[in-house]
Amino acid sequence: MSDPHPATPESRRRLPSAERQAGIVAAVVELAALHGPSGITTQAIADRLGVTHGALFRHFPDKQAIWNAVFDWLETSLGAALGEAFREGGDPLDTLGRVFFAHVGFVAAHPGVPRILFHELQGPAGTPSRQRLRALVGGYRERLAGLFRAAKRAGQLPQALDEEAAAALFLGTVQGLVLQSALFAGEAGMVESARRLYPLLLDGFRGPAGTVRAGD
Amino acid sequence: MSDPHPATPESRRRLPSAERQAGIVAAVVELAALHGPSGITTQAIADRLGVTHGALFRHFPDKQAIWNAVFDWLETSLGAALGEAFREGGDPLDTLGRVFFAHVGFVAAHPGVPRILFHELQGPAGTPSRQRLRALVGGYRERLAGLFRAAKRAGQLPQALDEEAAAALFLGTVQGLVLQSALFAGEAGMVESARRLYPLLLDGFRGPAGTVRAGD
């Protein structure tokens, strides 16, 4: 409860609005990891920043605006992490592996993120945040499907592979990892579990014959 | 909001406590599907049953007791659905497929269930409900691992298969399906997606050679 800003060693009292906004967003992500999204009250955010409740409303008109800013941060930083993995080159299967571990690494580093997303998935379906999330995941799935197409073209995966199902399986595996690490090991075990799971996933993509990749 | 008991065509006013308790549990599961778990206020439950707020507390001492009863129902009914699939016989891989589709079918039929579970996963880690959930999923994972061991013994899956990773991948696939259907198609498309994903999953278990199952 009384856990004032342990992440900010020196906390000047007065901050320019841009910095304060960034601090608020960071506090939300941290609180999501510590106490779950339902524990994120405006009071809790203020406490964590070592500031009074009312100060928040100098920088955001209401709580929804804070959530919007959190989504902005999410799109930017997750997009950057995955985008880099996509861009780095190499053959399609190398890229796929990089993306997988980049994704897992990101959520392991920011355990609040999946909590926020699951939380968002529980409200009614039509909200703007929900549509942003849908666009984010949908775009990701598209890029994955493109990667699978490229791997088929390069002869790394069988022509018969259902690309959309493969993309869904890929995403599902990551999401399943998140849930199970939330339930059992905690986020620490996540990367290790991912390492054990990924070969199985890859075999699923390679299909029944396993013949395509001769040089392995 | 004003959606009084559409599930109960004839709603006698006075019900014996056991029936009322069952109705309350059912209302919670339905409300979870309709408005998400955070929308489940005691008032909303009462409205749905066509009863006043105070009436609930004739049958449960407090809200936590209602949640406990919901978990009782979950353990019983999900346990029954999966237990049947496990017990029905046939070779291990047949059983595995039955369990997969039984699980998917159950959550497709009760869309509120995953919402409740995700909601439970967001609170602090030590709660009793959380431990029950952990035991439920842990036991499931154990049974799956046993199934994989049996399949290895029967020569249906390669000896090198990592059983625990396989069980985690199996569960993750279902959980990923749930999340993506919540985000996109809705629960209707879930069973269809499951049908497309399952072959890939199976190939993952069969491993790189795909040689074991000669008679296929």
Added chain:
DNA sequence: TATGATAGTAACTTGTTACTTACATGACAA
């Protein structure tokens, strides 16, 4: 048909949450 127990109602109390308002203060520019 009278009676005791069970189920339901209406109107509270108490605590929490988002948001507001009136006032204070530190930093920076002229």
Added chain:
DNA sequence: TTGTCATGTAAGTAACAAGTTACTATCATA
């Protein structure tokens, strides 16, 4: 140095949630 404005504080308010209490209606049964 001083005036000004962005940032912050303290103390509110309104809405809503859970749970309680005093009373009422209905049922089973003796």
